[in-house]
Amino acid sequence: MIVRRKWAAPVLALTLATTGCGGGAGDKPAVAETFELTETTPAATGDVESVTWALPSGEPASLDPARTGDYSANTVGTNLCESLLRLNTDYSTSPGLASEVTQRDATTVVITVRDKVTFWDGSPLTAEDVVYSLKRNLDPKLASYSAHVFANVASIDKTGPLEVTVRFRTPDVQFVPDLAGVPGAIIQERYATKAAAAFGTASGGLMCTGPFRLGGWQSGQKITLKRNDNYWDAARKARAATFQFVFLTDSSTLTSALLSGEVDGVYGAPAGGMATLRRTDAGKLYFGPSTETVSLGAVAAEGPAADPKIRQALDLAIDKRSFVLSVLKGAGEPLKTFTPPLAWSGSPAKSVYDAGYAALPDTSKADLTRAKQLVTEAAPSRRDLVIALPAGDQSLLQTATIAQAAAQQIGLTMTIKQLQPAEFAGLFYDPTLRNGIDFIATTGYLEVPGALYYAPGFVLPGAPFNWTNYEDPDVTKNIGAAVSATDPAASARAFVAAQAIYGPAKLQITLAESYNRLFLNKRITGAPASFSYISSAWAALVGTA
Known part of the structure; x- marks a missing residue:
């Protein structure tokens, strides 16, 4: 049988009322926004000759x-x-x-x-x-x-x-x-x-089976895909003859390109341009369910960032509700840990996961008194921190600025370091690039269903994203039991037991879950609006509106 995991209804209207509070993000007035979360956009009615799509994270390394x-x-x-x-x-x-x-x-x-x-x-x-x-x-x-x-x-x-x-x-x-x-x-x-x-690579190329083939790769400029006219699935044959990806890492430049029609679409539309993109008649901004999170990731095995008390203090110094309002413009919600509930929404043990998540401490509201106390208890050897982010990403720059202000309020200093997107992406896998950096402002995501896709990579000894060398024998034991348990309920119980321990350690200071933001020019449609695009041949569905 095929293993399937299902989510809820395809369209969900949410009203998010966010009231600003003090504690790093600053005081904000109460604001109510209504967001309709939809899994997909209207189906395309015909083929299109060419589509130009932006990659706000820059050029792929491979x-x-x-x-x-x-x-x-x-x-x-x-x-x-x-x-x-x-x-x-x-x-x-x-x-x-x-x-x-x-x-x-x-x-x-x-x-x-x-x-x-x-x-x-x-x-x-x-x-x-x-x-x-x-x-x-x-x-x-x-x-x-x-x-x-x-x-x-x-x-x-x-x-x-x-x-x-x-x-x-x-x-x-x-x-x-x-x-x-x-x-x-x-x-x-x-x-x-x-x-x-x-x-x-650009010089070596690829050979695969997808609805598009690699047509060309001009380093520093664009990647061009050409329709695979012999694609095996006739129902999913690409609507666009050519799909061109351009590298636009500056949020303001990207917003302007979308408004002018120079670029037809983008996933991860700039949050800073969200109000403008919602108003324009050049196209439509869609919001979809997502596994994407915004976090401050501790990347140092030594120093203040490696101390859970410092991480907990920084977490408590940032008001997550104000963060959602100021950075995500209301298009998201505070999250208690780095694995969002969508990951287990289709599991037969959903109730177990939900109960475990509900039991996690709620730090969405800032608590500066407790945060300062934790810094005092930690007595760090140094109080100067460095936070890195990819240059040109205005939302992450705003995130880092909020973290910087929060750190100052609890007696720490934080220097912001902007890296070129390729260099920033490399530090996830190259430890030498993390030298001299304590935290990163970053977004993360689960590209497939399952609560166990994310956590082992962060919490197990030697795992690729366990940058602080975190180790807890009970976490290791329970994650192992969760991975190996063939009974869904038993697996969920073991996962929840591990999460109850590593969650409060704040290996990732998770600020919020961000709704997926998709902008489409009015001449095209068909793209998935949910975050499922990250692992699907989504471009084949894009055609004439």
Whole structure:
């Protein structure tokens, strides 16, 4: 059977009344805004010759799925290299390049490869290509960004003409949903082997099965996709003949380009331009359900940021309700921890997860008295901190400025350091780039369903995003139990037990959940409005309005 996870109704109207309070974000008047959250936009009525789309996070470093781990690379790459499962707009999953995924037993997953699928060059998709693509994530020399997804995998083998079997050393309940994201993306073995280290770059190119093929990549300027006229799924054949991605990292420049029609659309429309984009008759700004969060991430293994009391103090110094109003312009809501409820919304154990989340401390309201007390208890060896963010992102600059003001109110100083987007993206994976930095102002997201997609990468010893070297034996034990428990309720209980410990430690000072912001020029429609675009071939749906 296909493992599916479902979300709630496709359209939800929310009225968010936010009252400003003191504590870092400043006092704001009460404001009520109504946001209609919708999973998708009206279906396209016809084909379109060309679409120009902005990448506010800048140029991808690579489109190789093993090197795909940020907004820009995912936004482009998922339209090229498809995954074994599809992520739907409600964060459920359905068949993709796999016609079926069967959990045969606790430690065995069988993948049935879809028949009569071809790569862009006309050659057939084979079980060997699937084995090769998945096994790449096990290669320590490649250092795949998805390596943690395969941590419990013992073997990946072809077991039939169109069958691949994955066996695990210990059960891993998150693995199947992960196949709907980049970890399940499939590439052609022959082409990748020949391209070697250049695979996925501007010079090396790609060979995949998606509704678009890579048409050109002009470094520093644009990436062009061309429609794959031989795409295997006739119902999802691309509406646009050409899809052009341009790199616009400055929020003001991007807003102007959207208003003028120079750019047709964008995911992550600038929050600072939200009021203008809601009023313009050039197009429409949509809001969708999301797993995206805005956080201050502690990235230092030593010094004040490595001390949970300093992190807790900074968390308490920032009023999250005012943050939502001032930075997200009301299009979001305070969040208690870095895994948002949408991640488990389709789980049969949803009530267990919900209860665990409800039990977490609510720090949405600032408490400067307790924050100052925590700083005194911590007695840090230094009180000067550095927070980094990508240059040109006005929302994150505002976030860092709020953190800076909050730090000052509790006796700390914080210097803001703006990095070029590529350098900022690199520090997530290159520890040398984190030297001299205590915190980052960042956004994060879950690209697939499942509460266990995010947490292990932050809280387990040696995990890729465990930058403070956090370690708690009970957390490690419970996360292990949650990953291996085949009973959904047992898995949820173990996860909740771990979350109750690591949540208050504020490894990520999570400020809010941000609704997905999609802007479309009035001449086009069809794009998903939910955050599901991050792992789906969304561009194929964009056509004439």
